[in-house]
Amino acid sequence: MIDSHAHLDDNRFKKDQAQVIKNFEKNGVDLVVNIGADLVSSKSSVFLAENNERIYATVGVHPHDAKNYNQDVEDQLEMLSGREKVVAIGEIGLDYYYDFSPREIQKEVFWKQLELAKRVKMPVVIHSRDADQDTMDILKQAKKENPDLICLIHCYSGSVEMMREYVKMGFYIALGGATTFKNAKTPKKVAMEVPIENLLLETDSPYMTPEPNRGKRNEPKYVRLVAEQIANLRGMDVEEVISLTDKNTLDFYGIAL
Ligand SMILES: [Zn+2]
Numbered sequence: 001m002i003d004s005h006a007h008l009d010d011n012r013f014k015k016d017q018a019q020v021i022k023n024f025e026k027n028g029v030d031l032v033v034n035i036g037a038d039l040v041s042s043k044s045s046v047f048l049a050e051n052n053e054r055i056y057a058t059v060g061v062h063p064h065d066a067k068n069y070n071q072d073v074e075d076q077l078e079m080l081s082g083r084e085k086v087v088a089i090g091e092i093g094l095d096y097y098y099d100f101s102p103r104e105i106q107k108e109v110f111w112k113q114l115e116l117a118k119r120v121k122m123p124v125v126i127h128s129r130d131a132d133q134d135t136m137d138i139l140k141q142a143k144k145e146n147p148d149l150i151c152l153i154h155c156y157s158g159s160v161e162m163m164r165e166y167v168k169m170g171f172y173i174a175l176g177g178a179t180t181f182k183n184a185k186t187p188k189k190v191a192m193e194v195p196i197e198n199l200l201l202e203t204d205s206p207y208m209t210p211e212p213n214r215g216k217r218n219e220p221k222y223v224r225l226v227a228e229q230i231a232n233l234r235g236m237d238v239e240e241v242i243s244l245t246d247k248n249t250l251d252f253y254g255i256a257l
Pocket of ligand 1: 007
Protein backbone atom coordinates (compact mmCIF):
# COMPACT_ATOMS: atom_id res chain seq x y z
CA MET A 1 0.00 0.00 0.00
CA ILE A 2 1.25 3.49 -0.86
CA ASP A 3 0.34 6.86 0.63
CA SER A 4 0.97 9.26 -2.27
CA HIS A 5 0.80 12.44 -0.15
CA ALA A 6 1.77 13.08 3.48
CA HIS A 7 3.49 15.72 5.60
CA LEU A 8 5.46 13.72 8.18
CA ASP A 9 7.66 16.75 8.87
CA ASP A 10 4.59 18.66 10.16
CA ASN A 11 4.78 20.03 13.72
CA ARG A 12 2.02 17.66 14.75
CA PHE A 13 4.46 14.75 14.24
CA LYS A 14 7.34 16.42 16.07
CA LYS A 15 7.04 14.35 19.23
CA ASP A 16 6.49 10.90 17.74
CA GLN A 17 7.57 10.97 14.10
CA ALA A 18 9.65 7.79 14.47
CA GLN A 19 6.66 6.00 16.01
CA VAL A 20 4.33 7.19 13.21
CA ILE A 21 6.81 5.81 10.65
CA LYS A 22 6.90 2.48 12.50
CA ASN A 23 3.09 2.50 12.62
CA PHE A 24 2.71 2.71 8.87
CA GLU A 25 5.40 0.08 8.28
CA LYS A 26 3.61 -2.28 10.68
CA ASN A 27 0.26 -1.61 9.03
CA GLY A 28 1.17 -2.63 5.49
CA VAL A 29 2.14 0.76 4.05
CA ASP A 30 5.20 0.13 1.87
CA LEU A 31 5.84 3.66 0.63
CA VAL A 32 5.00 7.23 1.61
CA VAL A 33 5.67 10.30 -0.53
CA ASN A 34 6.43 13.23 1.76
CA ILE A 35 5.40 16.52 0.20
CA GLY A 36 7.29 19.81 0.38
CA ALA A 37 5.24 22.97 0.95
CA ASP A 38 7.97 25.60 1.41
CA LEU A 39 11.76 25.60 1.37
CA VAL A 40 12.07 24.35 4.96
CA SER A 41 9.64 21.47 4.52
CA SER A 42 11.18 20.61 1.14
CA LYS A 43 14.53 20.21 2.86
CA SER A 44 12.89 18.20 5.69
CA SER A 45 11.21 15.97 3.10
CA VAL A 46 14.53 15.24 1.41
CA PHE A 47 16.13 14.55 4.78
CA LEU A 48 13.32 12.15 5.75
CA ALA A 49 13.54 10.37 2.39
CA GLU A 50 17.30 10.01 2.56
CA ASN A 51 17.00 8.45 6.02
CA ASN A 52 14.08 6.09 5.38
CA GLU A 53 13.99 3.49 2.65
CA ARG A 54 10.20 3.69 2.45
CA ILE A 55 9.92 7.46 2.07
CA TYR A 56 10.26 9.55 -1.11
CA ALA A 57 10.12 13.35 -1.35
CA THR A 58 8.80 16.22 -3.43
CA VAL A 59 10.04 19.82 -3.32
CA GLY A 60 8.02 22.97 -3.93
CA VAL A 61 6.29 26.02 -2.50
CA HIS A 62 2.58 25.86 -1.60
CA PRO A 63 0.39 28.82 -2.63
CA HIS A 64 0.09 29.76 1.07
CA ASP A 65 3.79 30.58 1.03
CA ALA A 66 3.96 32.11 -2.47
CA LYS A 67 4.62 35.55 -0.99
CA ASN A 68 8.01 34.33 0.27
CA TYR A 69 9.14 32.92 -3.09
CA ASN A 70 12.22 34.42 -4.72
CA GLN A 71 15.12 33.52 -6.99
CA ASP A 72 17.16 32.11 -4.11
CA VAL A 73 14.30 29.80 -3.11
CA GLU A 74 13.95 28.68 -6.72
CA ASP A 75 17.68 27.97 -7.04
CA GLN A 76 17.59 25.86 -3.87
CA LEU A 77 14.50 23.95 -5.04
CA GLU A 78 16.22 23.26 -8.34
CA MET A 79 19.28 21.94 -6.54
CA LEU A 80 17.15 19.76 -4.21
CA SER A 81 15.19 18.38 -7.18
CA GLY A 82 18.38 16.69 -8.37
CA ARG A 83 18.66 14.55 -5.23
CA GLU A 84 18.06 10.87 -5.84
CA LYS A 85 14.87 10.42 -3.80
CA VAL A 86 13.10 13.55 -5.03
CA VAL A 87 10.34 12.41 -7.38
CA ALA A 88 8.25 15.52 -8.21
CA ILE A 89 7.83 19.26 -7.90
CA GLY A 90 5.05 20.14 -5.46
CA GLU A 91 2.83 20.87 -3.90
CA ILE A 92 2.21 24.00 -5.95
CA GLY A 93 -0.97 25.72 -7.14
CA LEU A 94 -3.66 28.12 -5.99
CA ASP A 95 -5.56 28.51 -2.72
CA TYR A 96 -8.34 31.12 -2.80
CA TYR A 97 -9.97 29.72 0.34
CA TYR A 98 -7.33 31.05 2.73
CA ASP A 99 -5.74 33.66 0.43
CA PHE A 100 -2.58 33.66 2.60
CA SER A 101 -0.72 35.11 -0.41
CA PRO A 102 -2.20 37.63 -2.88
CA ARG A 103 -3.79 35.83 -5.84
CA GLU A 104 -1.62 37.51 -8.47
CA ILE A 105 1.49 36.35 -6.60
CA GLN A 106 0.07 32.83 -6.23
CA LYS A 107 -0.38 32.66 -10.01
CA GLU A 108 3.06 34.02 -10.76
CA VAL A 109 4.75 31.56 -8.37
CA PHE A 110 2.65 28.69 -9.73
CA TRP A 111 3.93 29.52 -13.24
CA LYS A 112 7.54 29.84 -12.11
CA GLN A 113 7.42 26.36 -10.56
CA LEU A 114 5.71 24.85 -13.60
CA GLU A 115 8.64 26.21 -15.60
CA LEU A 116 11.04 24.74 -13.04
CA ALA A 117 9.34 21.35 -13.45
CA LYS A 118 9.76 21.64 -17.21
CA ARG A 119 13.48 22.42 -16.84
CA VAL A 120 14.13 19.52 -14.49
CA LYS A 121 11.69 17.20 -16.35
CA MET A 122 9.61 16.22 -13.35
CA PRO A 123 5.92 15.52 -12.70
CA VAL A 124 4.00 18.06 -10.61
CA VAL A 125 1.77 17.72 -7.53
CA ILE A 126 -1.03 20.32 -7.63
CA HIS A 127 -2.90 21.91 -4.74
CA SER A 128 -6.09 23.76 -5.71
CA ARG A 129 -8.72 25.03 -3.30
CA ASP A 130 -11.63 27.27 -4.33
CA ALA A 131 -9.63 28.03 -7.48
CA ASP A 132 -10.85 25.32 -9.87
CA GLN A 133 -11.16 27.41 -13.03
CA ASP A 134 -7.92 29.37 -12.67
CA THR A 135 -6.02 26.13 -11.93
CA MET A 136 -7.51 24.47 -15.01
CA ASP A 137 -6.73 27.50 -17.23
CA ILE A 138 -3.10 27.63 -16.09
CA LEU A 139 -2.58 23.88 -16.42
CA LYS A 140 -4.13 23.84 -19.90
CA GLN A 141 -1.79 26.59 -21.03
CA ALA A 142 1.17 24.87 -19.33
CA LYS A 143 0.35 21.57 -21.07
CA LYS A 144 0.22 23.39 -24.41
CA GLU A 145 3.66 24.85 -23.80
CA ASN A 146 5.06 21.60 -22.38
CA PRO A 147 3.29 18.52 -23.81
CA ASP A 148 5.36 16.28 -21.51
CA LEU A 149 3.79 17.88 -18.42
CA ILE A 150 2.11 15.35 -16.12
CA CYS A 151 0.24 16.52 -13.03
CA LEU A 152 -1.42 14.94 -10.04
CA ILE A 153 -4.37 16.94 -8.72
CA HIS A 154 -4.05 16.20 -5.02
CA CYS A 155 -7.06 16.17 -2.67
CA TYR A 156 -9.23 16.70 -5.75
CA SER A 157 -12.33 18.70 -4.82
CA GLY A 158 -13.63 19.85 -8.22
CA SER A 159 -16.51 18.64 -10.35
CA VAL A 160 -16.84 15.34 -12.20
CA GLU A 161 -16.74 17.26 -15.52
CA MET A 162 -13.46 18.94 -14.66
CA MET A 163 -12.01 15.61 -13.48
CA ARG A 164 -12.79 14.25 -16.97
CA GLU A 165 -10.91 17.16 -18.56
CA TYR A 166 -7.85 16.44 -16.43
CA VAL A 167 -8.04 12.75 -17.34
CA LYS A 168 -8.12 13.72 -21.04
CA MET A 169 -4.92 15.68 -20.48
CA GLY A 170 -3.33 12.49 -19.10
CA PHE A 171 -3.31 13.82 -15.53
CA TYR A 172 -3.95 11.91 -12.31
CA ILE A 173 -6.44 12.48 -9.49
CA ALA A 174 -5.62 11.76 -5.83
CA LEU A 175 -8.41 11.14 -3.33
CA GLY A 176 -8.25 10.84 0.43
CA GLY A 177 -10.28 11.30 3.59
CA ALA A 178 -12.88 13.59 2.00
CA THR A 179 -14.41 10.56 0.22
CA THR A 180 -15.41 9.23 3.64
CA PHE A 181 -17.08 12.40 4.94
CA LYS A 182 -20.85 12.13 5.28
CA ASN A 183 -21.67 15.45 3.57
CA ALA A 184 -19.12 15.08 0.75
CA LYS A 185 -21.24 14.27 -2.29
CA THR A 186 -18.90 15.38 -5.07
CA PRO A 187 -15.73 13.59 -3.85
CA LYS A 188 -17.79 10.39 -3.63
CA LYS A 189 -19.08 10.91 -7.17
CA VAL A 190 -15.56 11.56 -8.42
CA ALA A 191 -14.38 8.39 -6.63
CA MET A 192 -17.01 6.39 -8.52
CA GLU A 193 -16.47 8.01 -11.92
CA VAL A 194 -12.71 8.52 -12.22
CA PRO A 195 -11.04 5.89 -14.43
CA ILE A 196 -9.12 3.58 -12.11
CA GLU A 197 -5.99 4.09 -14.28
CA ASN A 198 -5.92 7.75 -13.22
CA LEU A 199 -6.57 7.33 -9.49
CA LEU A 200 -4.12 7.57 -6.59
CA LEU A 201 -4.75 7.16 -2.84
CA GLU A 202 -3.47 9.65 -0.29
CA THR A 203 -3.88 10.69 3.33
CA ASP A 204 -2.56 14.29 3.33
CA SER A 205 -1.49 13.50 6.94
CA PRO A 206 -1.84 15.14 9.44
CA TYR A 207 -4.93 16.66 7.74
CA MET A 208 -8.09 15.18 6.19
CA THR A 209 -8.44 12.22 8.56
CA PRO A 210 -10.92 9.69 7.17
CA GLU A 211 -13.97 8.48 9.08
CA PRO A 212 -14.31 7.03 11.69
CA ASN A 213 -11.28 9.00 12.95
CA ARG A 214 -12.27 12.40 11.54
CA GLY A 215 -11.14 15.23 13.82
CA LYS A 216 -8.08 13.32 15.07
CA ARG A 217 -4.58 13.58 13.62
CA ASN A 218 -4.19 11.69 10.35
CA GLU A 219 -1.41 9.16 9.72
CA PRO A 220 -0.25 7.30 6.60
CA LYS A 221 -1.51 4.01 8.05
CA TYR A 222 -5.08 5.29 7.54
CA VAL A 223 -4.64 5.15 3.76
CA ARG A 224 -6.27 1.74 4.07
CA LEU A 225 -9.54 3.44 5.18
CA VAL A 226 -9.47 5.46 1.96
CA ALA A 227 -8.89 2.31 -0.11
CA GLU A 228 -11.81 0.59 1.65
CA GLN A 229 -14.14 3.52 1.02
CA ILE A 230 -13.22 3.70 -2.67
CA ALA A 231 -13.66 -0.06 -3.01
CA ASN A 232 -17.13 0.26 -1.41
CA LEU A 233 -18.16 3.14 -3.64
CA ARG A 234 -16.98 1.40 -6.82
CA GLY A 235 -18.10 -2.10 -5.87
CA MET A 236 -14.53 -3.35 -6.20
CA ASP A 237 -12.34 -5.59 -4.13
CA VAL A 238 -10.17 -3.52 -1.77
CA GLU A 239 -6.99 -5.42 -2.63
CA GLU A 240 -7.62 -4.72 -6.31
CA VAL A 241 -8.09 -0.99 -5.61
CA ILE A 242 -4.82 -0.99 -3.67
CA SER A 243 -2.78 -2.83 -6.29
CA LEU A 244 -4.11 -0.76 -9.22
CA THR A 245 -3.70 2.61 -7.50
CA ASP A 246 -0.23 1.62 -6.23
CA LYS A 247 0.84 1.01 -9.81
CA ASN A 248 -0.48 4.46 -10.81
CA THR A 249 1.47 6.07 -7.96
CA LEU A 250 4.73 4.39 -9.01
CA ASP A 251 4.08 5.38 -12.65
CA PHE A 252 3.24 9.01 -11.84
CA TYR A 253 6.27 9.55 -9.59
CA GLY A 254 8.54 7.42 -11.77
CA ILE A 255 9.52 5.21 -8.84
CA ALA A 256 11.12 1.91 -9.87
CA LEU A 257 11.18 -0.63 -7.05
ZN1 LIG B 1 -0.53 18.43 1.20
